[in-house]
Amino acid sequence: MEHAVAATPAWAVLAYLAAGVLFILALRGLSSPESSQAGNRNGMIGMLIAVGTTLALRPTGLELIIGAIAIGGGIGWVIAQRIQMTAMPELVAGFHSLVGMAAVLVGCAAYLNPGAFGITDAATGAILAVSRVEMGLGVAIGAITFSGSIIAFLKLSGRMSGSPILLPARHVINLGVLAGIIVLTGVFAFDAAAGMGQGPLLWVILGLSFVIGVTLIIPIGGADMPVVISMLNSYSGWAAAAMGFTLQNTAMIITGALVGSSGAILSYIMCKAMNRSFISVIAGGFGADSGSGGAKGEVIQKAYKAGSADDAAFIMQNAETVIIVPGYGMAVSQAQHALREMGDLLKKEGVSVKYAIHPVAGRMPGHMNVLLAEANVPYDEVFELEDINSEFGQCDVAFVIGANDVTNPLAKTDKTSPIYGMPILDVEKAKTVLFVKRSMGGVGYAGVDNPVFYADNTMMLLADAKKMVENIVKALNGGGH
Amino acid sequence: MDFLSILSIFVLAVFVGYYVVWSVTPALHTPLMAVTNAISSVIIVGALIAAAAGAITDGGGLSQWLGLLGVVLASVNIFGGFAVTRRMLAMYKKKDKKPAASK
Numbered sequence: 001m002e003h004a005v006a007a008t009p010a011w012a013v014l015a016y017l018a019a020g021v022l023f024i025l026a027l028r029g030l031s032s033p034e035s036s037q038a039g040n041r042n043g044m045i046g047m048l049i050a051v052g053t054t055l056a057l058r059p060t061g062l063e064l065i066i067g068a069i070a071i072g073g074g075i076g077w078v079i080a081q082r083i084q085m086t087a088m089p090e091l092v093a094g095f096h097s098l099v100g101m102a103a104v105l106v107g108c109a110a111y112l113n114p115g116a117f118g119i120t121d122a123a124t125g126a127i128l129a130v131s132r133v134e135m136g137l138g139v140a141i142g143a144i145t146f147s148g149s150i151i152a153f154l155k156l157s158g159r160m161s162g163s164p165i166l167l168p169a170r171h172v173i174n175l176g177v178l179a180g181i182i183v184l185t186g187v188f189a190f191d192a193a194a195g196m197g198q199g200p201l202l203w204v205i206l207g208l209s210f211v212i213g214v215t216l217i218i219p220i221g222g223a224d225m226p227v228v229i230s231m232l233n234s235y236s237g238w239a240a241a242a243m244g245f246t247l248q249n250t251a252m253i254i255t256g257a258l259v260g261s262s263g264a265i266l267s268y269i270m271c272k273a274m275n276r277s278f279i280s281v282i283a284g285g286f287g288a289d290s291g292s293g294g295a296k297g298e299v300i301q302k303a304y305k306a307g308s309a310d311d312a313a314f315i316m317q318n319a320e321t322v323i324i325v326p327g328y329g330m331a332v333s334q335a336q337h338a339l340r341e342m343g344d345l346l347k348k349e350g351v352s353v354k355y356a357i358h359p360v361a362g363r364m365p366g367h368m369n370v371l372l373a374e375a376n377v378p379y380d381e382v383f384e385l386e387d388i389n390s391e392f393g394q395c396d397v398a399f400v401i402g403a404n405d406v407t408n409p410l411a412k413t414d415k416t417s418p419i420y421g422m423p424i425l426d427v428e429k430a431k432t433v434l435f436v437k438r439s440m441g442g443v444g445y446a447g448v449d450n451p452v453f454y455a456d457n458t459m460m461l462l463a464d465a466k467k468m469v470e471n472i473v474k475a476l477n478g479g480g481h
Numbered sequence: 482m483d484f485l486s487i488l489s490i491f492v493l494a495v496f497v498g499y500y501v502v503w504s505v506t507p508a509l510h511t512p513l514m515a516v517t518n519a520i521s522s523v524i525i526v527g528a529l530i531a532a533a534a535g536a537i538t539d540g541g542g543l544s545q546w547l548g549l550l551g552v553v554l555a556s557v558n559i560f561g562g563f564a565v566t567r568r569m570l571a572m573y574k575k576k577d578k579k580p581a582a583s584k
Contacts, residue, residue, distance in 0.1 A: 054525075072554060095558050105547045
C-alpha cells in the first residue's frame with residue numbers, strides 16, 4: 001500500500017522534468033537584460049507546473065493547503081512590492097533562511113511520516129538507509145542555511161554589528177561540530193531505531209546544524225558579505241537537491257543543482273574580485289583589526305585638497321569624459337537618483353558619461369547595477385571592471401562616490417596591505433579624481449588608508465554623498481550657460 | 482527511479498548549471514540570486530506531499546502541520562522571489578528608450 005502512494009505516474013514524471021527545464025531556461029534568460037523578463041516568466045510557469053502536478057497527484061486536504069499558499073504568497077508579494085532596492089541583500093538573505101527552514105520542515109515531516117513519501121522498505125516498514133542519508137544531509141544543510149542566513153540577515157540589515165565576532169578556538173569548534181554531524185548522519189542511516197522513526201538522532205543532527213550555521217557566519221566581517229550571501233545561496237540549492245533525492249523528484253534535483261552551482265560560481269567570482277581564497281573568507285576575521293596594513297603608526301593628518309560642489313561642477317562641465325565609480329556609500333545615502341540627474345546634465349553639456357562597477361561594490365553581487373537601473377541609468381552606460389579599466393588613463397574625471405577599497409592603488413604595490421592583489425579600478429590614472437566621502441575619518445572596510453586621497457590630482461568632496469551630488473546638480477543648473 | 486538514474490540527472494544538472502550561470506551577465510547577478518531563491522522553493526513539492534499526506538495516512542498529524550508550515554514559508558519565497566525579480570528586471574533599460582518616470 002505504501003508503494004501505491006509513492007508510485008508516480010509517467011505524466012507526472014514528465015511534468016516535473018518540464019518544470020526543471022523551464023527553471024534552466026529561467027536562468028538562461030538572464031544572459032542579457034532583453035531576454036531576462038521572459039526568463040523570469042519561464043521560472044513562474046515551471047513553478048506553477050511543479051505545484052499543480054503535486055496537488056493533482058494528491059488532491060487531499062486542499063482547503064488548508066490553498067490557505068497556506070495564500071498566506072505565504074500574500075506575505076511574499078507585499079514584501080516584494082515594498083522592499084527598497086538598497087535593502088536587496090538582506091531581503092535575499094531572509095529569503096534564503098526560509099528555503100533552509102522549509103527544507104528542515106520537509107525532512108522532519110518525511111521522517112515522521114515516511115510512508116507518505118514512499119521511502120520505506122516494503123518488507124520491514126523501516127525507512128530506507130539511503131533515504132536516511134539524504135534526509136540527514138538535507139536537514140543538516142537546510143538548518144545551516146537557515147541559521148546562517150538569519151545571522152547574515154541581521155548583519156546586513158544593521159540589526160547586528162557587521163564586525164566579526166571571534167570565538168576562542170572557533171576552528172576547532174566548527175570542525176568538531178561538522179565531524180559530529182557527518183558521523184551522526186552515518187549512524188542515523190544504519191541505526192535500527194532511527195529506521196522506525198524513533199530515537200533522538202535526527203534531532204541531534206538538526207540541533208548541531210543550527211549551531212554550526214551561527215558559528216560559521218558570526219566571524220565573517222561586513223566586507224565579505226557578498227561571499228557569504230552567495231555561499232548561502234549555494235547551500236539553499238544543495239538542501240533542495242538533497243530533498244529531491246529523498247522524494248526522487250527531478251524538478252527538485254535539477255533546481256537544486258542549478259542553484260547550488262549558481263551560488264558556488266558567484267562565491268568564486270566574489271572571492272576572486274577580492275583576491276581572497278574561499279577558505280580564508282570562511283575562516284573569517286577579515287577587518288577585525290583595523291589598520292593592520294602598516295599605516296597604523298601614521299596618525300598625522302596628511303595634506304589633501306578639499307573642494308566644493310561648485311568646483312566639482314565646473315571641472316566636470318569642462319571635461320570631455322567622466323567615469324563615475326559608485327560604491328556602497330552611494331547606496332547608503334540613496335544618491336543614485338541625484339547621480340543620474342547629474343549624469344544627464346553633463347551629457348547635455350556634451351560630456352561623455354560612463355559608470356564603472358567593481359564586482360564587490362555593494363553588499364551582494366550586482367547590487368550597484370540594480371541601484372543604477374532603479375535610477376533609470378541605461379544599462380549600456382554601465383561597465384564592468386575589465387571592460388572599462390583601460391579607459392581611466394584617457395578620461396578627464398573619475399568621480400568616485402561611496403567607494404574606497406576598490407579604488408585603492410596599494411592593492412597593486414603594498415604587499416603588507418590586507419587588500420594586496422585585489423583587482424582595483426585605476427581611478428588614479430584619470431586627469432582629475434573627484435572623491436566624494438563623508439569625512440576623512442573612515443577608511444573603508446579593510447581599514448586601509450587610500451593614497452588616492454592625498455594625490456595631487458585628487459579633490460576630496462567631503463559631505464554626505466546625496467547632498468554633495470544634489471549640490472553639484474544645482475551648480476550645473478545655475479552656473480551653466 | 483533508482484538511485485543511480487537520479488544521481489545521473491543530478492550530476493548532469495550541475496554541469497548545465499555551471500555553464501548556464503557563467504553565461505549570466507554580471508549586471509544581472511542580483512536578479513540571478515533573487516530568481517534562484519524563488520526556484521529553490523520548489524522544495525514546496527515536499528511540503529505539499531507532507532501536508533496532503535496527513536489526511537490520508539494514520540499518525541500523520543504533526544507531519545501534516547510541519548508540511549503546512551513548509552508550504553507557507555516556501556510560498557513567501559516563491560511569490561516574493563519572482564515578484565521582486567520581475568520588479569528589478571523591469572528597471573533595466575537601454576539608452577535609446579525614453580526614460581520612464583521612476584516608480
